[in-house]
Amino acid sequence: MFMDTADVIVIGGGMVGGAIAYGLTRAGANTLMLDEGDDALRTARGNFGLVWVQTKGRGLQRYQDWSRESSEIWTEFSDDLQESTGVNTGYEKPGGLTLCTSDEEVRASEEIIAAMKAQAGNGQYDSWMIDRQEIEALVPDVRFGPDVLAASFCPHDGHANPLKLLRAMHAGFQKAGGRYQPNASVVDIVRDGEDYAVVTAEGARYGAAKIVIACGHGIPELAAKVGLHCPTRPQRGQILVTERLQPMLPLPMGSIRQTDEGSIMLGVSHEEVGFDDRNTGDVSGAIAARAARILPDFANVNIVRSWGALRIMPPDGCPIYDESETWPGIFMTTNHSGVTLASVHAKHIPNWVLRGETPVGFQDFSVKRFKGTPHAAPPG
Template sequence: MNSSTKSAIIIGGGIIGCSIALELSLAGIRCALIDKGALNQEASTAAAGMLGAQVETHHPGPFYQLCRLSQALYREWSIKLLTIGGISPQYIAEGILRAALTPEDESELQSRLSWIEDAEWFSAREMRVREQAITPDVLGGLYLRRDHQVHPIHLAQSLTAALHKLDCEIREWTPALSLIERGGHIRGVRTTDGELFADHIILSAGAWGSALTEPFGLSLPLFPVKGQCISLKTAAPVIRSTVFFKECYVVPKEDGTMIVGATQEEAGFDKRCHASVIGSLHTSASRLIPELEHAEFVRTWAGLRPGTRDGLPYIGRPAALPGLITATGHYRNGILLAPATGRLIKQLVLDEQPDMDLGAFAPDRVRSAAEHLM
């Protein structure tokens, strides 16, 4: 590495931090990825792995554009990860069936057809031709052929293996305690392991991100949104596409298990699972796919999504904190948004034109909006 090589510290080793470290390492930036615990033990491995650009957006706009950008990158990104690190993220190119079981749901889903791309309306019969296991009570639904999926645990392993191959410095069990400011710029991070300095400091600490910016007057409103999930197994696979309705989704994995999720609870940083919630997830899944009533129970878990009040992530450079770049607040879609986020942050670091306008995701948008009202 020559002395002119630029360096970056990435705070938070979830899928977002790992994706950023990957893109920067490939661009020749010397990276240190630090985490308060082991890599990928929070939201990122609690996820179901849907790449749901269509199923997750309810209106057109910058968020939909960001989701589509990432979705378009995914297949090649997965191949790149496999090539570098030797582990597959288990990309499955099957779409999502978003089923309507009530007339209200049916009309809400049909209203999306006016703007959503690559969506097809399926009658009840077509839904059941595609997936015989869906309840006969289905009224119809959207077939979202591009909403593929990966396995988040395999994705995490695949990213970690690639980062090792690229000689990214990984510092686990090293919490960032505070940012270090020198001459009006954020230059480093104070950790339990001492002070670290780099040319670029990138904050990708998921639901925990705001604690580090608040002392510098940057409010980055973030809050944990708990999602509880269960995993089930049947003697033989009953579905091949992901099936989704208002109450839950069922995502079939390569190993024959199905992830059923997920609740949305604002319960602070509490990751406990509750029997009553797990019971109702199973009831909902069995309503959608009756054969699941007698499925084998595999396991249960919960994770904390990094939520923001307007549902948009914070991707960009806060004007008030030169030297810092934020990439957090990906809420329900961080697995989907990982490749685009890594790529956009790399473009910011290299002063390249980003693939899309990041104005809607500006980290200081809340403060700017508040100032505007004064």
Template sequence: MTAFARVPARADVIIVGGGFMGAATAFFLRTHGLSVILLERDLVGQAASGTNFGNVRRQGRYLPQLPLSNRSREIWGRLPELIGEDAEFLPAGHILVTTSEEDGARLEQYARDCKPWGLDLTMMTGDQARAMFPMVGPDIRAVSYSPHDGHANPRLAAPAFGRAARRAGARVVEQAEVVSIDRNSEDFTVETADGNRYHAPLLQISSGAWGRAMAATFEEDVPMAPQGPQMGVTEPLPYRIHPVIGSASSVTEEGVYLRQVKRGNIVFGGGRRSTADLATKRARLDPMNTLRQMPYLARLVPAMARLRVIRTWSGVEGYVQDSLPIMGPSDRIPGLFYAFGFCGHGFQLGPGVGATMAELIATGRTDIPLDPFHVSRFQRTVPTHTAP
């Protein structure tokens, strides 16, 4: 055998897609003792997992998603002991603010509804919030405060789990573009562009916005479209904005959010999303959207009006028609699992998704309710979810 011969590789599980969900699943599968091959087309965490806003929030989520979100928050709190890195997670709190009475009433209703799901929120008037958070603008009338949420660095999180998975014994293969997936009576066979083939009886598709095409090869289509969120970062100023601040407005253009990192820069995003192209792996950056964001950001924090924007960016994300992810087993193919389409709100869920999918794959069960996210829901009528 020459040094250049391609050797088939086999494991208990193959994961296609090395974003946050895939890398975290690979790590947790190793804690269950299963062998894992993680295939990533580019670099681990390079796509949406590394270009998002970095929000680690629970409030505002679809209520049946809170058990998963709560599990994930618990894992975020012990990342250093678990994987040896903290991904710059700051549990500095998260506040949703509004300038309208109608949106304020919706926040109050959500605060009541989420309590049985294990999330306690504090409602404040604008004056009460400004006493606690002096940077909040004078137009803010109502605030919902989640003290244990926060933010982290998306450029660090998925790669950290990828490194931890490799240290735990997973085979992590980067620059491995998948060109075909086949299944016989025993195994899935995944072939990559370099001609290598990988075999396993179990397969998880975690390829983000590209997950729809892969699921469709197994005759499970998902109404999902690629889009690009619009984000930017300002010049630094003294660190004083501790919580993440987001608008709870029901008006798309007003739905902006921001956070300050300890280096002083303010990261922001929200408003309209742009188009994205799966073939080129690029999302269109719209400079006009940055201009539209600024007055709404200044309404949240007036100091934003005086800051220079030093960089803007976007990334390719998959948005499912009902704004909920695809997560759980295939409805048609034994041994096939999905974890993709997190609609721009998957970063906080990453560790919990990994732990839950690994548990499901390794044991056949999980206590986290996944039925609302099952791919089979598109065979029946499901109400569209709109988060506060």
């Protein structure tokens, strides 16, 4: 017995599912979004809020182009959300800096820029190195420590308030007629005539002709049930947040950014610790120490919050989008830049799901790119 049926069921109400469900509903599809309860692992509520283009897509040019397009349409996306829901995502695109505090970091940034330009082929990787004087001109209201030598700058980078973004996408989805069902932990997907049924741990059953599996860390298990392979792993990042301060950082500096509410976010570690999302004294201390080296006058600012959260990390760091060949109409979407890519997810994924229309080169995102590597689907 079905609790509900829809044209499309989106499994997962995080950054990716939220954006896709919002886009699907606005495209006129009768959409049901199923999500777990409040105690679930939710990367959407623990991230840094960057809409970031520089360095994205080394090894997969399609991802660099995808990130760049996302940045280009983010203002329109954010304005649409505000118009339909009244929620301002706080999006700004002043450009972004990745600060270098040693000769080694300078060389590494220069090397990335050279590699990305070569990969783009047409020289259109839009990021360049700036020296300390140029950094000080861009950020005139703070004093940088002596270790700050240079930075890479990208004019397409920006940031938003990720919690407001999530709220806006959910509100916009529901306003356009979408239905949100929390406390629905999907444990199985089965065939039901020509359609599919989704079964939850709570004992409910929902039906649809199409399903989008967009449930973050829950994807590998569900994907395997419908002939899809999702080789993602958890990677922990820790973040610290200061008390609110007067506006003084006009642009995000990679791991240091001032939010629309005044607090300064400091991050972000990259730790391979499995499904352990605790924050730890050693890593938090290292994040604070680096921030104090970069901005010595901030050494006595109070830290008011800190947390750990788990990235949903594909082996090469690039998104994976696939439709099942054996269960047509079931799609899998995952990546570790859900804030950055929210605008392209809302715009393009609905066309793929509803009409099979994809942007040029979209097939590059298939999991098939891992063929011949340890991350390929196991045989059989």
